Amino acid sequence: MAHYGFYRLHSVFALFLRRDSLFWRCVKAMLLPVTGIVFLSIAWRKNHGRRQDDPDLEGGRPEKDCKAQREEESAEEEEFDSECYRVETTDDFYCDYDSTWETEDNQKDAPDRTRQPAAARHYQFSRFERAAGDMQNYRRDYPVSYVQTYSRIGALHTAIINCDDMPNLNFYLGLKPSAPDGVYIQEFHDWAGDYDALEHVHTYIQWLFPLQEPGMNSEATPLTKEEIKCFLDNSTAKYNLLKSYKLMLDFYGIELCNEKTGEVKRALNWKERFENLNNHTHNNLRITRILKCLGTLGYCHYQAPLVRFFLEETLVNGELPNVKDSVLNYFVFAVLDKGQRRSLVKFAYLNYDQKDEFVWCPKKFQKIWSSHANVKATNGQA
Secondary structure (H helix, E strand, C coil), rough: CCCHHHHHHHHHHHHHHHHCHHHHHHHHHHHHHHHHHHHHHHHHHHHHHHHHCCCCCCCCHHHHHHHHHHHHCCCHHHHCCHHCCCCCCCCCCCCCCCCHHHCCHHHCCCCCCCCHHHHHHHHHHHHHHHHHHHHHHHHHCCCCCCCCCCCCCCCCHHHHHCCCCCCCHHHHHHCCCCCCCCCHHHHHHHHCCCCCCCCCCCHHHHHHHHCCCCCCCCCCCCCCCCHHHHHHHHHHHHHHHHHHHHHHHHCCCCCCCCCCCCCCECCCHHHHHHHHHHCCHHHHHHHHHHHHHHHHHHCCHHHHHHHHHHHHHHHHHCCCCCCCCHHHHHHHHHHHHHHHHHHHHHHHHHHHCCCCHHCCCCHHHHHHHHHHHHHHHHHHHH
């Protein structure tokens, strides 16, 4: 709680500065880079030393590693790319906004639905359709751009933003504190184990996991394309993002057990943290943001292992009932790799208790998977 108390004191001080005169705001803006140099130096030394000890540790995964993983899943890819897996727009549970099942042929033209499936009146399917539009916009790198509106727009605010056109990158380099809290990235990482602060403070998540879309904190700026490029080229920023990911995993009762593959498992304190996660559903939104950020800033290979973990906990182990809908509507469809996304949907369907209520993929695939499962079961009994 010491860090939480510091956060409250720092918030009061930051509020005073925001309401003070133009002069003091300008002074603050000029001093931030100077005060951040010390933190950047510390972060670089830690980063450099750790990389010498662990040559396998990388902030993002090289393209050749992504290719290797895709080759390992080639059998699954071939199954999904076969002709029998093509989906018609008239199929029950076909979703206009879900590109998971698109082929090269039907991807060129907009879908032409000839009839409205009965599934469109299904409550769960309606919720999925609304979520699918958002997730597909993310997966396609935001062709529908967001316009951020600020509650307070003025010349001073505009001047400060213009002087700092990469606020998220500078925050991750230790050159800029978060707003409105005034906390640097290294200080946030010191919140490890301070679960009260991580639960009840709601302004930090957009700074730790920035996206190309606005959130509830109007003083956190969405990522820009140029900022993303610079972030991906900066090992210090990516290393600090990895630390932020570990921080939040621990908060949720999860441990990153392989930094190269992204494999995760239950942490020792999982029961206590699962209870908190199940009782505070706003964390579902945070996890969706984390998954999106991982895909944007160099950790796309971390997405599928985390989603698979949540599918196993909710559908197989029966934990986290208040997280299950978010896993199926959002988490799965945040995975950028289409092959992995399809595999996760198949895993979800095969482990879903009431299969007649499964709305997260077209009915045609459900029939194919059920048929294959029945054949395997029959052969196993024989």
